Amino acid sequence: xxxxxxxxxxxxxxxxxxxxxxxxxxxxxxxxxxxxxxxxxxxxxxxxxxxxxxxxxxxxxxxxxxxxxxxxxxxxxxxxxxxxxxxxxxxxxxxxxxxxxxxxxxxxxxxxxxxxxxxxxxxxxxxxxxxxxxxxxxxxxxxxxxxxxxxxxxxxxxxxxxxxxxxxxxxxxxxxxxxxxxxxxxxxxxxxxxxxxxxxxxxxxxxxxxxxxxxxxxxxxxxxxxxxxxxxxxxxxxxxxxxxxxxxxxxxxxxxxxxxxxxxxxxxxxxxxxxxxxxxxxxxxxxxxxxxxxxxxxxxxxxxxxxxxxxxxxxxxxxxxxxxxxxxxxxxxxxxxxxxxxxxxxxxxxxxxxxxxxxxxxxxxxxxxxxxxxxxxxxxxxxxxxxxxxxxxxxxxxxxxxxxxxxxxxxxxxxxxxxxxxxxxxxxxxxxxxxxxxxxxxxxxxxxxxxxxxxxxxxxxxxxxxxxxxxxxxxxxxxxxxxxxxxxxxxx
Amino acid sequence: xxxxxxxxxxxxxxxxxxxxxxxxxxxxxxxxxxxxxxxxxxxxxxxxxxxxxxxxxxxxxxxxxxxxxxxxxxxxxxxxxxxxxxxxxxxxxxxxxxxxxxxxxxxxxxxxxxxxxxxxxxxxxxxxxxxxxxxxxxxxxxxxxxxxxxxxxxxxxxxxxxxxxxxxxxxxxxxxxxxxxxxxxxxxxxxxxxxxxxxxxxxxxxxxxxxxxxxxxxxxxxxxxxxxxxxxxxxxxxxxxxxxxxxxxxxxxxxxxxxxxxxxxxxxxxxxxxxxxxxxxxxxxxxxxxxxxxxxxxxxxxxxxxxxxxxxxxxxxxxxxxxxxxxxxxxxxxxxxxxxxxxxxxxxxxxxxxxxxxxxxxxxxxxxxxxxxxxxxxxxxxxxxxxxxxxxxxxxxxxxxxxxxxxxxxxxxxxxxxxxxxxxxxxxxxxxxxxxxxxxxxxxxxxxxxxxxxxxxxxxxxxxxxxxxxxxxxxxxxxxxxxxxxxxxxxx
Numbered sequence: 005x006x007x008x009x010x011x012x013x014x015x016x017x018x019x020x021x022x023x024x025x026x027x028x029x030x031x032x033x034x035x036x037x038x039x040x041x042x043x044x045x046x047x048x049x050x051x052x053x054x055x056x057x058x059x060x061x062x063x064x065x066x067x068x069x070x071x072x073x074x075x076x077x078x079x080x081x082x083x084x085x086x087x088x089x090x091x092x093x094x095x096x097x098x099x100x101x102x103x104x105x106x107x108x109x110x111x112x113x114x115x116x117x118x119x120x121x122x123x124x125x126x127x128x129x130x131x132x133x134x135x136x137x138x139x140x141x142x143x144x145x146x147x148x149x150x151x152x153x154x155x156x157x158x159x160x161x162x163x164x165x166x167x168x169x170x171x172x173x174x175x176x177x178x179x180x181x182x183x184x185x186x187x188x189x190x191x192x193x194x195x196x197x198x199x200x201x202x203x204x205x206x207x208x209x210x211x212x213x214x215x216x217x218x219x220x221x222x223x224x225x226x227x228x229x230x231x232x233x234x235x236x237x238x239x240x241x242x243x244x245x246x247x248x249x250x251x252x253x254x255x256x257x258x259x260x261x262x263x264x265x266x267x268x269x270x271x272x273x274x275x276x277x278x279x280x281x282x283x284x285x286x287x288x289x290x291x292x293x294x295x296x297x298x299x300x301x302x303x304x305x306x307x308x309x310x311x312x313x314x315x316x317x318x319x320x321x322x323x324x325x326x327x328x329x330x331x332x333x334x335x336x337x338x339x340x341x342x343x344x345x346x347x348x349x350x351x352x353x354x355x356x357x358x359x360x361x362x363x364x365x366x367x368x369x370x371x372x373x374x375x376x377x378x379x380x381x382x383x384x385x386x387x388x389x390x391x392x393x394x395x396x397x398x399x400x401x402x403x404x405x406x407x408x409x410x411x412x413x414x415x416x417x418x419x420x421x422x423x424x425x426x427x428x429x430x431x432x433x434x435x436x437x438x439x440x441x442x443x444x445x446x447x448x449x450x451x452x453x454x455x456x457x458x459x460x461x462x463x464x465x466x467x468x469x470x471x472x473x474x475x476x477x478x479x480x481x482x483x484x485x486x487x488x489x490x491x492x493x494x495x496x
Numbered sequence: 497x498x499x500x501x502x503x504x505x506x507x508x509x510x511x512x513x514x515x516x517x518x519x520x521x522x523x524x525x526x527x528x529x530x531x532x533x534x535x536x537x538x539x540x541x542x543x544x545x546x547x548x549x550x551x552x553x554x555x556x557x558x559x560x561x562x563x564x565x566x567x568x569x570x571x572x573x574x575x576x577x578x579x580x581x582x583x584x585x586x587x588x589x590x591x592x593x594x595x596x597x598x599x600x601x602x603x604x605x606x607x608x609x610x611x612x613x614x615x616x617x618x619x620x621x622x623x624x625x626x627x628x629x630x631x632x633x634x635x636x637x638x639x640x641x642x643x644x645x646x647x648x649x650x651x652x653x654x655x656x657x658x659x660x661x662x663x664x665x666x667x668x669x670x671x672x673x674x675x676x677x678x679x680x681x682x683x684x685x686x687x688x689x690x691x692x693x694x695x696x697x698x699x700x701x702x703x704x705x706x707x708x709x710x711x712x713x714x715x716x717x718x719x720x721x722x723x724x725x726x727x728x729x730x731x732x733x734x735x736x737x738x739x740x741x742x743x744x745x746x747x748x749x750x751x752x753x754x755x756x757x758x759x760x761x762x763x764x765x766x767x768x769x770x771x772x773x774x775x776x777x778x779x780x781x782x783x784x785x786x787x788x789x790x791x792x793x794x795x796x797x798x799x800x801x802x803x804x805x806x807x808x809x810x811x812x813x814x815x816x817x818x819x820x821x822x823x824x825x826x827x828x829x830x831x832x833x834x835x836x837x838x839x840x841x842x843x844x845x846x847x848x849x850x851x852x853x854x855x856x857x858x859x860x861x862x863x864x865x866x867x868x869x870x871x872x873x874x875x876x877x878x879x880x881x882x883x884x885x886x887x888x889x890x891x892x893x894x895x896x897x898x899x900x901x902x903x904x905x906x907x908x909x910x911x912x913x914x915x916x917x918x919x920x921x922x923x924x925x926x927x928x929x930x931x932x933x934x935x936x937x938x939x940x941x942x943x944x945x946x947x948x949x950x951x952x953x954x955x956x957x958x959x960x961x962x963x964x965x966x967x968x969x970x971x972x973x974x975x976x977x978x979x980x981x982x983x984x985x986x987x988x
Binding site for chain 1: 507509511512513514515516517518519520522523526527529532534536570571574580620624627628631632635636639640659661662663664665666667668669670671672673686687688689691692698699700701702703704705706708709719720723724727733734735736740767768819820823824825828829830831832834835836839848849850851852853854857980983
């Protein structure tokens, strides 16, 4: 279904750049390097929370940003007043037209460390300029989609509602956080504007203040039941769940709904011990003949508490999750980076590497792609291979993959098929990709996640999914490493 | 100085509401309660990171939001299609005009748990509607200002630059996060758009990609020095700090800057062991005659690492702080809440309370204000008193304050003066407050923070600053508590 309320976001975030992208841009132009073709990869190094995989998200917003890239007259005046940028550079920005090629992994895909989630090819002055926004966009939504995916897995088949707007880190943290939460598997959100923008279901009933406003809890519940007899969900912990909330709720169900032939939708508990209170409530509701009345709980939930209360036999039908989801509280940073991996010299591709004393921070050079390898019988994902863009895998032949560090660990694959993960978003600055709807992305994420072995899905200490380098990429990387090490030795 | 580039933010965030605010609004109207006057307080219960105080921030954005409150035709159509809102309610929203009174603690003030940071008085249908955005706005910026304040205190008189846009939680996380970081004490930001919007200094030099783009590090540094001889700050860790970065930097300082009569600005290190590397670099720079060349470090810094490396004698002149500041990584949630504290019945003020089995979650009822009490000699802040709005303190008489839980702990104050912290922002929906500039707020925060005793400023286990209730407020609260407890007893 098309969302006729979909807001094509035209917010111009061009100036959301780290200032060094402008000082470098000015430098590229001054050194006549502005049109040198550069290749940048966006990738991350570690899955948050010690999990086995991340859920890619944010591509639609990345596209909107790139489509809206332009410097206003105001921007140019602001920059001119800094007195460090050349007139040529200011003119370049004034006439700026994005003409890079961009590839990305579509939203909803499970992704793994070191994989190029986004690749940009184009004039270095442009490819550099978009660094901050690519990172910011993908880092944020992938973080939240991944956290939501953990929480929803813990909840099993019980729906999870995203409730966190009020504790988000800024307006977009709420708006796009809700979008990412749905991609990760949430059922609905409390954030109305996100529903309007992305056609994701917004839900909500009452706050404690509704109850407090009336002379007593019974009157508050009664008014609500009269108002929403078809969707009567009562918040029962304003005063005392067991002594006041549940008895008043049952009384109202009996007195208001029953004569109308209506059944209650549910009750919600937002404080206190979930296991104890939900068991008591379930018992009291059942005894009153409301076995079908759902119990919704909220209050600082995350995947660990949800798993715990389910293990303890808490009687919960759905979970409302707030601050710990919308901020990814347990690990609120997704450490994606954006690194130069190649340049072109007279149409020759020159791979580039960033060395580091920390082995994990050494980059994979060259223009690359991600190949996911599936088992032909089970359709489970066996491994990902990061390969050079021009490599081709002959699926009719066995494929040997190997650990990029412990290279003697080798595995021969037969009976497999492959899929390239990246798709092209922009060709010479023109968008050539249509984003699916958010709900379709959620369905896709579910399907793709189900292709991972259960060992990879484990919350703690999951099996490390294989992300290997092709033989060609491995050789290229190691030849560059040797070259640089040698150059220091010469200096000494 | 006025910022002529200041963007008066006209973004309409009216629909950034939790859906329950709309279902309740529909209910108030249906029950003819829409014009009942309600009083809501926004407050928090705990200082993040176990700190002694928070720095209030976000008031300017709260004002912008309230000034821009209006529902568009699109919004109304979206809501109509939900098929749960009455025509009267949709018409009410279409004609919506904000006419509440709003009070808040001005930005930059140190604030403490349970203090009403924002108070809204007005028709309950309106006062309820703004809940999400008040919380979201103040929670986010106060969180980041408070974290920045901790980091800047650790850095002492060394400037701290905010570098975190790429790891922020959404665009506003970066934009308003940078604003809040400056309020907390940061010297500058890398976020260009925040400079343009708020007139806070944006800074930046080069990324690793600049170095990688050239045939070698020396050429990259040489080009930069030629380009920016007056502000030559080189990133020296692309390959190897000691073997390559520093020698190349010194060579370029000698060959390019010296003949021009220019001095280098600095070098930046973004990886490796800060203490070891900066000591080595300092030595090498000094030996080469560049004692004035600054050393800037970055790489996952926070208040603890900064304090540690300073203790270890690291030679650092300024710090660039990224993800751990912009997300408040160690505790990324500021748990502000928005609670009904009173209603009016025929012009009588009826205080309201939210009970909880968790003592700390019981609210302070009534229409209130915050009075800060200062020592007349030292001008240090002695205590805050939460009082009823109509209370008056006679400064010429001794004032006895007492602990609201352990009421026998009493203290008699003499030689003091008082200041009311809240100011009125809106009168009947009209804004009557001018926000100071962000840099002025930073200066104000410094002055006000200096009025706290050092014991309150401690990072770990600080002295609990006294936040007491006036005798009248304490009595009111306890009479309501007794009333509700009694009502349960009657039921049993």
